[in-house]
Amino acid sequence: xxxxxxxxxxxxxRYHRRRKIPEFSLYNPLNPDRYMAYQDKRSAFIRWIKYxxxxxxxNKRVLEIGCGYGDNLLQxxxxxxxxxxxxxxxxxxxxxxxxxRLLPAATQILVGDASVLNLPKExxxxxxxxxxxxxxxxxxxxxxxxxxxxxxxxxxxxILWFDFVFNNPSNSDIRGVPISRIHELFPQGNIKTWKLIxxxxxxRRVTKIHPNLYILFNLMYFLRTHVxxxxxxx
Numbered sequence: 001x002x003x004x005x006x007x008x009x010x011x012x013x014r015y016h017r018r019r020k021i022p023e024f025s026l027y028n029p030l031n032p033d034r035y036m037a038y039q040d041k042r043s044a045f046i047r048w049i050k051y052x053x054x055x056x057x058x059n060k061r062v063l064e065i066g067c068g069y070g071d072n073l074l075q076x077x078x079x080x081x082x083x084x085x086x087x088x089x090x091x092x093x094x095x096x097x098x099x100x101r102l103l104p105a106a107t108q109i110l111v112g113d114a115s116v117l118n119l120p121k122e123x124x125x126x127x128x129x130x131x132x133x134x135x136x137x138x139x140x141x142x143x144x145x146x147x148x149x150x151x152x153x154x155x156x157x158x159i160l161w162f163d164f165v166f167n168n169p170s171n172s173d174i175r176g177v178p179i180s181r182i183h184e185l186f187p188q189g190n191i192k193t194w195k196l197i198x199x200x201x202x203x204r205r206v207t208k209i210h211p212n213l214y215i216l217f218n219l220m221y222f223l224r225t226h227v228x229x230x231x232x233x234x
Contacts, residue, residue: 007138008091008113014135014173015092032207036214037197041162044196044228045079048160051192052230056080060125063087065114065149066132070099072162073107083107087124089114115145117152125157133185134163134174146185150233159186159231164197166225182229189231197226 029035054060057080064073067088077083083104090096093111100109110117114132127149136142149159166176179193198206198218206213217223 007136007141010137011091011135017173031204032211033198033200033203033214036207036211037200037203040196040198040214040218041228042075042079044194045075047194048228048230049079052158052232054125058082059085061085061087061123062126062128063089063119063124063152064128064130065089065145066091066129067099067109068095070102070109072128072130073099073103077104087119089117115141115148117148119152121151122154124152125154126160127153127158128160128162130162131164133161133177137173137175143185150186150188153233155233158233159189159229161229161231162226164226179227179229182227182231186231189233192230192232194228195221195224195226196228197224199223199225 027034029038049055049057060081062073062076062081062085064087067073067090070088073086073088076086083106086103086107088096088099088103088107088109090099090109090111091113096109096111100107103109129149133142133145136145153159161182163177165178168174168176179191183191196218197203198214202217202223203214206217
């Protein structure tokens with residue numbers, strides 16, 4: 001229990017430190033590398049919807065773990081999901097407050113530790129996590145959260161996972177989660193994986209010349225740093 005409490009506090013500190021580093025300013029959505037990556041991710045979400053057989057999505061329930069400022073939930077709304085069927089969870093109160101202001105009133109935002117969320121089992125078609133697990137450096141806490149996420153998914157639904165797979169040598173507060181680790185976390189799941197997102201250092205350089213160079217360089221599969229996984233529950 002103490003190690004879990006310590007990890008929660010460490011996560012809060014990691015996000016706090018992240019806001020102070022110069023790299024944080026690079027995440028301006030108006031930067032060409034950011035909006036090209038956004039389109040890349042949006043296209044991947046569409047491929048996931050088509051592959052998963054979730055259509056029509058208007059009646060599907062989604063929970064996002066670590067919803068941050070609400071960007072992913074907002075993107076799901078633009079793809080046809082309904083606000084009353086979306087639930088966000090966020091550990092940091094200031095982010096949760098911002099997300100609630102950004103999103104429709106019908107979308108519920110829950111503040112607190114996702115690993116102990118008091119929600120009914122098998123009550124969601126999709127449980128989403130996006131760049132949450134790379135900020136959790138405690139393996140047992142990762143597994144605890146994965147188990148709880150899995151318990152809230154209905155049979156036939158799944159975990160939608162978006163995260164990066166490589167370590168960042170300049171940032172010890174994050175750790176890449178390789179595909180092999182995803183299989184360890186969800187051993188009962190049927191996993192479909194898509195690689196996406198051009199490596200940010202390369203993306204920032206080439207999109208300064210022209211945004212469409214993102215598309216050209218992103219054709220090189222080995223330059224992609226993130227995965228989108230659909231982890232289906234039998």
